[in-house]
Amino acid sequence: MQCPSCQNTDSRVLESRAAEGGRSVRRRRECLNCEFRFTTYERVEMVPITVLKRNGHREIFNRSKLLHGLSRACEKTELTPSKLEAIVDELELSLQQSNSREVASSEIGELVLGHLKGLSEVAYVRFASVYRHFRSVSDFVSTLEGMNVDKAELAALV
Secondary structure, three states, X not given: OOOOOOOOOOEXXXXXXXEHHHOEEEEEEEXXXXXXXXXXXXXXXXXXXXXXXXXXXXXXXXXXXXXXXHHHHOOOOXXXXXXXXXXXXXXXXXXXXXXXXXXXXHHHHHHHHHHHXXXXXXXXXXXXXXXXXXXXXXXXXXXXHHHHXXXXXHXXXX
């Protein structure tokens, strides 16, 4: 680390502690050359994820947009805002950990549906109706029948 006073590269760490709610490390340093004291912050660099939309456009992943869509689907259900935040956190982490820096919006939608399926059937159908562009009642019926088939398969395993 280069000293801001004399540009010497030798310093020692006097104190380290978590900052920004554990998202970074704050280090208090002292230059070994001029004894100037300064503070540095160490953060994990997040590489932006690009979302490939159905219409071919690309945009940067927007967690608040995903959270808003989930909130709308989960209105008047038992799912709390903190649970929705946890779902988005988990999805964002899995996207960050993937090898690809570009992900299709359809893949994100399927990941969300995978989480909602076990949590709230109502939220699942609401999200699916927007995400899959339901055009008629038959789209709703086929989704509900698919959910019943999954339940029957699960019951047969037990």
